[in-house]
Amino acid sequence: MAPRAEPVSRRARPAKPALSRQWIVDTAVRILRSEGLAKVTMRRLAQELDTGPASLYVYVANTAELHAAVLDALLGEVDLSAKGAGDDWRDQLVAVLTSYSLTLFEHPQLARSALVARPSGPHYLDLVERVLDLLARSGAPREQVAWGVDNLLQYATATAAEHATQRHTPTAQDDWHALTRALYDVDETTHPAITAHLPELISGPEGRVAWGFHVLINGITHTPIPRGTAR
Amino acid sequence: MAPRAEPVSRRARPAKPALSRQWIVDTAVRILRSEGLAKVTMRRLAQELDTGPASLYVYVANTAELHAAVLDALLGEVDLSAKGAGDDWRDQLVAVLTSYSLTLFEHPQLARSALVARPSGPHYLDLVERVLDLLARSGAPREQVAWGVDNLLQYATATAAEHATQRHTPTAQDDWHALTRALYDVDETTHPAITAHLPELISGPEGRVAWGFHVLINGITHTPIPRGTAR
């Protein structure tokens, strides 16, 4: 699995640069950007790299690992500095989380895979470190901060994964409309609460994601973990 | 798409009961229970129903819609009554959400698809109605309640989707260990916050999901929506 030094071609063989994990991931990112994650397959990648799919398995364990590597590469774009968000840890935290969200929103199919195959690449670790540090400044108990980071990142990831389909899949728009219609078609006598909350139930302006971050931050810092639960 | 009355076989043709959306979904549920969602494919289903895959498209638009229908069928198992949870709306709400979680935890691959293809079946609507009603008893502003329901259900779904892989996919255990190892291997000088929060960062006992519900409930009821954001 560990990529060895690439053999120097002694007579400059044309094209076909030697395979390496790095080169594979870079190519995968290029395909992702131009054609979406659905096209980032072992076979397509092999074709792009002018080899057979079997060759990729020397550098990448399977498709899930490949997608995780692609995600971590993209996480390099997240702005951890939170410049211009002021001195308040809360504003900075929301800024970092928003940057993370925006990155995932651009490639929402990846957000989906991130929910399943937990990322653990260097860029993800940097993100965890930053969020942890900012949240710790709240002064909330250590356990709450540690658990809370996961909730915040999961919320950002899940939201991106949901909206994923909204734009990319043709049928997803239909799913959304199906839910909207189903909610409006509901019988007032059997589903009074839905009827009573109807307009807001569906409206989803931009502010909703940011509100969600604040909901979690407030909840995390003010909800004690029952004694004896955190081992 | 609308299933018409099934033609009564006049001479009792053996086996092969006439196709119908209901029969297709029931069969899909059976395959899900015995072999997992990965086997619930159009081709496999057609084989089980003794026909060609093309025939299914008369009753089901595509694989995503099929999976959504299967999910809604399973949601019939969710205990909306919250018996034994006392009279407190909060306890009842956590009980309902926990029941929903447990159902998804049993079929976590479905939770994954629920994040992407929003369910809108009758059982899902009943769940929304119930959660909405309980959350409204908090007395929180209407908008917060309406938006909050989504956050609660999304959290339950995303958590199940994450744990999905933990048990089912063989490599998922490795992903988890990869993250654990990555966190422990981190350099104390470059990632001090991670090092400081280490044991709790990884520990995930049962109580964590319940704590997450309380975090959201507290956050939702105490975090106002900025004026002018909810349209």
Added chain:
DNA sequence: ACCTGAACACCGTTCAAGT
């Protein structure tokens, strides 16, 4: 009018056989 066989255009992963 309704249904479906067969085809199209793909997948991931493995392993025997080459260099």
Added chain:
DNA sequence: ACCTGAACACCGTTCAAGT
């Protein structure tokens, strides 16, 4: 020792042709 062609075992979806 390293790499990979070819095979295995699948997919979703469409549509021309049958009944």
